[in-house]
Amino acid sequence: MGDDELLGLLAQAADAVAEALGRLEDWSAPGKRPGQYGLDLVADAAVLEVLDAAGVGVLSEESGRHRPEAELTVVVDPVDGSTNASRRLPWYATSLCAVDGEGPRAALVVNQATGERYQALRGAGAFRDGQPIQPSGSDGLTGAIVAVSGWPAQPVGWGQFRALGAAALELCAVADGRLDAFVADARHPLAPWDYLGGLLVCAEAGAAVPPWETTVTLEPGARRPVCCAASGLLRGALGRALGLP
CATH class of the missing domain: 3.30.540.10 (Fructose-1,6-Bisphosphatase, subunit A, domain 1)
Incomplete structure (x- = not known):
């Protein structure tokens, strides 16, 4: 095809x-x-x-x-x-x-x-x-607008957060610069159908995404934390704050 x-x-x-x-x-x-x-x-x-x-x-x-x-x-x-x-x-x-x-x-x-x-x-x-489309390019955590799936266990230090309720759309909003990052931490992991489509959109737009080898699975029961951001610097800062790779 x-x-x-x-x-x-x-x-x-x-x-x-x-x-x-x-x-x-x-x-x-x-x-x-x-x-x-x-x-x-x-x-x-x-x-x-x-x-x-x-x-x-x-x-x-x-x-x-x-x-x-x-x-x-x-x-x-x-x-x-x-x-x-x-x-x-x-x-x-x-x-x-x-x-x-x-x-x-x-x-x-x-x-x-x-x-x-x-x-x-x-x-x-x-x-x-x-x-x-392309991401915002934001590289600073303190000024970032971050979408979350589930509330993190500890303060993270971002500028603002949004909990919008549809991970695929939130990932796409990172890809086109409407949001600076999206995160679902280890306490609120996502299934493949939640994130794969949005992550490919992010990756192709130039956002910083997790390595594919850790996120691509076709097992229905598999769950993963997901952290995607407008830049590698921002993704790194979020990952360190939340204990994510």
């Missing part, structure tokens, strides 16, 4: 989620397990219909691993920030990352509330709605 075809597949899957959510009447209905919403299941069904037809492997937050023998696996969070979605707070996304034998190859993160789209291809840069 060529790059354009692959990005088209990811876009088709995200569009299917938008269509499914557009038909949804009750956004607050519970799902089948604690912390899940009915909207998560609706979105997952829409994603799987598209990806199943393409014959690729899938790792989904809602339904686990499909076709593990496939050479290409799409890691997907059908609705990242589903609690936000259930309250109709406009900060929730579909995050998709295609992973091959060399690691993350293509990513698409779509804010399903606004339609804003971030995409990246390995070695080809990162874009928001078709325009190239």
Whole structure:
């Protein structure tokens, strides 16, 4: 599958989620397990219909691993920030990352509330709605605006923080300079579907990201702390403050 075809597949899957959510009447209905919403299941069904037809492997937050023998696996969070979605707070996304034998190859993160789209291809840069993006370049912790997933156990010393509730979008906001850093410490680790798409967008935009060998996994139960920043200096300062590599 060529790059354009692959990005088209990811876009088709995200569009299917938008269509499914557009038909949804009750956004607050519970799902089948604690912390899940009915909207998560609706979105997952829409994603799987598209990806199943393409014959690729899938790792989904809602339904686990499909076709593990496939050479290409799409890691997907059908609705990242589903609690936000259930309250109709406009900060929730579909995050998709295609992973091959060399690691993350293509990513698409779509804010399903606004339609804003971030995409990246390995070695080809990162874009928001078709325009190239880059991080802020911030290298000082005391002036940084940092998004967090879970409150750190000790003071960190950043300028300001935000807890917005959708890690994929927060990572993309680091990639395009709206935020200076994002961190989920060891007490609040993330799953592959939470971070892989956003991290590829960050890496291709030029942000400082964790080494891929520590973050790429297709094990549904795997969890990792994640620290991404506009510069290596800022990422290093955050890592030291939080005891992260």
